[in-house]
Amino acid sequence: MWREWIPFWKPGLSPYGGDVDLLFAGLLLASSLVLGLLIFLLLLFCVRYRAGNPVDRGNHDSKSWHWEVGWTSASLVIFLLLFVWGASVFLEIYRTPQGELSVFVVAKQWMWKVQHTGGQAEINSLHMPVHRPMRLVMASQDVIHSFFVPALRLKHDVVPGRYQSLEIEAVTAGHYHLFCAEYCGTDHSGMIGEIVAMEPADYAKWLNDQAPANSLAREGGALFREFGCSGCHGANSSVHAPPLEGLYGKPVPLADGSIVTADDKYIRDSILLPRSQVAAGYQPLMPSFEGKVSEDQLLRLVVYIKSLADHAP
Structure with a gap:
């Protein structure tokens, strides 16, 4: 992969986690360059055109237009490339892969209720196998919530009155924090949970141990x-x-x-x-x-x- 040649790129805990981090680094670098250029020019003009400095102040339009067009065009091209890059990462995150599992998530003040198709139910936790995409069909029972898993670089709003779909996948087994990233009331800060990524055999055993009488x-x-x-x-x-x-x-x-x-x-x-x-x-x-x-x-x-x-x- 071409990404492996980038010194500061590391694969994430999800298939797209490393790309999200790299995109963030690119946005940070481009914004820092633009900001640095503006600060440099501001200081340069403050010193060069200070009161009492005998510098030519005439015909300023003809002397600077090519510089202004140049850095404006360069900035536009850089940010358009970042936009295309971000759009490709977005489409990768929200793709619909084959063989995915389906899980229903109901958000309510102030908890996450998870229902597996086999009837297994969880509160404020979601068990899932690694290297297997899972489709979350999410709905809110009251107000707007936001399903946020920082480790997997995922965040998606859950809006009352409609279904929201989100593809989620982990490549490393472990426990990852789940937060609500949209203020939803008094106990918003307590609406937390965890994503439990497990090896496929362990996940199958968990499903069997939690199996209810009815699906x-x-x-x-x-x-x-x-x-x-x-x-x-x-x-x-x-x-x-x-x-x-x-x-x-x-x-x-x-x-x-x-x-x-x-x-x-x-x-x-x-x-x-x-x-x-x-x-x-x-x-x-x-x-x-x-x-x-x-x-x-x-x-x-x-x-x-x-x-x-x-x-x-």
């Missing part, structure tokens, strides 16, 4: 029936409602002529705001469940509907 999909199926969703979306229902089997990940034509993909966000919005995106060929009869289901119940419903993806309608 999230099974609990979501129970809620699906409890809230009466099966009365409309069931195979034998008399109500003309869209089938959910095989829905997840497929394109959905809408009544307004547009097409959306049935992802986590679409399922969530269809439960809370069913009239915002009405499927083509169906009437907007479904009531809103906003305020009737909690974030914990909502994620179980989403996982259950996702589990129907392999079932043919």
